[in-house]
Amino acid sequence: MSRKALMVGVAGLVVAAGAGAFFAFTPHKAAPVGEAGKAVTRRLTNDQYANVIAEVFGPSIELSGRLEPDTRANNLIEVGAGQVSVSSDGMAQYEMMARGIASQVVSERTRDEMLPCKPKAPKEADAACADQFLTRVGSLLFRRPLTAEEQKHYVTAAGESATTLKDFYAGVSLSLGAMLASPQFLFRHERVEADPDVKGEFRIDAYSKASRLSFFLWNSIPDDTLLAAAKSGELHTARGLNRQVARMLASPRLENGVRAFFADMFGFDALPTLAKDTTLYPSFDNVTVRDAEEQTLRTIADVLVSKQGDYRDIFTTRQTFLTQTLASIYNVELVNDAPNGGADMWLPYEFSENSGRGGVLTHLSFLALHSHPGRSSPTLRGKALREVMLCQKVPAPPAAVDFALVEDTSNPLFKTARQRLEAHRTNPVCAGCHKITDPVGLALETFDGDGSHRDTENGAQIDTNGELDGIKFSDAAGVGRAVHDNPAALSCVADRLVAYGLGRMPVESEAAWREGLKQSFAAAQYKFVELMSKIATSPEFYRAAPPAPTSTAALSAPNQSGQTEVVR
């Protein structure tokens, strides 16, 4: 068999194994009243893909190339991930990436470390060794044991390739590449089964449960312990589930999960492509953007994970972490005692009380992200605050609106954004939305489009009085306090976290559960980790609508003994 023919064969294997998955990804539709929400098949986000590869093969594996872009739906990538397919170009990218990873794994430099065994002869097939490696890696990548059929396919393909190419490692590489390009890896398909404990109800199966848990709490694959708990059935018992969740919450990997959720909720996927006018903001560069995201995520992780703190405090805390690059834009002193020429260091920093900084809304990541390339935007900031932090919907501007007055920052009659927006609001069509967004955003006007501080705009003193849902404030720090005290912020984060975990918007039948979660959140003094725990240990989190016949028939899945079956 030629190498080309072999490649076609392996590719065929991949498509055959996952063909069903390509046709099963229909966008989630709201369930009928009283019916559980559907289990969602989600494509791995780019971050998750990278996390899994690092988890399975170590951080030395380089990911070269681009993957299909993540898609955001209902304000979350994790929800968008359940509404996407893969284009043919995207599949080609996944395959290229897969081959690149596989060749690195079996390279002479790393093979001894990666493979648990050595072939009897490196130029010949060795089914036992290939099986040992592929079965182990396959169970991690697919988040479940390989089916007997899958195991046979991958090991056979590796053997045939090794014989043809006279290279054991080339054979293993091809099979590994096929696994990495398989929909079983790229998509988190959740299998549904009848719940034996509740007649007439359905739940996701144990391995799906393990996977949902691990991506929810760690943003990565289940570890061996969790897979074992799935296999033994422990995960389907309340005690077993509680034990696993408690273990996972105590793990340092929890921080990854918390960071991933807030990066998603805050829309940080837009940061890498954030562009600023370098004439106006010459210090705002790629390093600034990277560090700005990290600053906010570090701060959140510190408050919510390290200190097991109150979610509301992320809107008011003056404690944060900075690099020298960031400190220069914040215009604060930050000494790096590393040798000259050393890289910037992350250092804890507390903004002074009179700095106007406090909470994530005064971080560069929020201020710069929700600004225009060449100027700040009270409207964008107000809109983001309402939509991202309070889960309120701000309507899009009507068509054919004349923005000339707002955009002309050189008009001597309207020196400040407040003056320009007040003039703009004389148009009643615009006033409706602007009165929702602007009073919040205007209080952040002491921060320019790059997030740096300013007291004046075009020589005029900036007025930072504002209001949010009836709470008045006079400065930027007041905005954070208003969000801190706003019940909508708490309800919002709880709902977002539920949607993030489920991969879809909650359905009506889940309303009571969500309400209970919010009450528990309040009872736990708004400790975010407690909210995660409550969600992860809820039976409702794993409940699912009965499987659609087409979607389950197409995807073969193993039962707990590893045998293939169609679950009903």
Place this chain on the structure above:
Amino acid sequence: MRWWKAVLLVSASLAAVSAGPARAETRSYVVTMFWHALETRDDDCPNGINPKIEVQYQKDLELLGYSKGEAAELIKQDGERGEDSNRGWETDKLGHILIDRARVGGKPVNAFMHPYATIDPVLITKTGKYAHGFNLDGKADAPGNFQNPDTKETGIDHQLARVFGCFENMRGTLKAGSAFWLYKWSSIKETMPAWTISVTGADLSKDGPVTISVGEAMEAVRYNGNGVGRPNMTYRQDPDPAFAKNVYEGEIKGGHIKITKPGSLYMEQDPLLFPVFSMEKFNADLRINPDGSLIGLIGGYQPIKEIYFAVASPSLESESNYAIDFPGMYYSLRKNADYNYDAKMQSNRNISAAYQIMAVPAHVAPATRNTVTN
């Protein structure tokens, strides 16, 4: 005196005592651009500028005793060697002659290390009456003094302008600098310890007396992607006592920060290219821009030895690249030096000089603080 008046008087006195002096504030900067303050004018070099280096080398060879034809042949042969990859230093006949064009005890020695032992090729120097700088000696009309082309102030001491004024690569404008200085500065700016300037006064938003200190940082200057100095970075102050003396009385007046009582300056730049930068009667006049940055002049009497070794970076390659005959430049420096007479040398050791600098706001912190916690 009525009793209540007495009480008021005592109270007022006590209040005055307890209030004490107003708290001083400090604003710091880091120097982001540096070049020789030379404003080229059309009438600077009425006899032309110094020739290209090949022409200058022809002259140097003739001074060494080679005939016109022999010198031309040596230069021609060297040119024919071109970029031949087999060209080796061992066979670089012209290179050896030029490097060792100094004579000590009749023996050829390195001319860049012993410029005084060469024959003065007598380079062309700047004439004219205009140059930027400072009146360092307080005399308004001393011979050789310049006039500021903008303010028309007379008595400007800037003899370094004469020395450098007629080299093609050093000619330029105060605003944009020259090819030579831009090259030099870009070579060192991201590796040399940053220069910091700190201004302390009661209220820096108003005119009034200030204290100006110039120091060195432990770090190099940080720049933005567009090449402009990044403002508001934090720099650690080098605690070396050599820099601690760089403190001057000054003032803020009319949007300028000025030294009013000049003193000595000791600084270091890049250890390879500009090892030491020192001045006597150090002076500064820096304009405060609307964005808070500074631009302006520093000046004083600078040792010619430091200038020579900094500019010459003594090597034949530098000499060829910069098209400056270094031993000739040495003689020009010596002939135009105007301060600190050395009887043994029978010439002055220092020359009046002025440099244009730009600086951006920065945070300057003590270097001894240990704030690394992660």
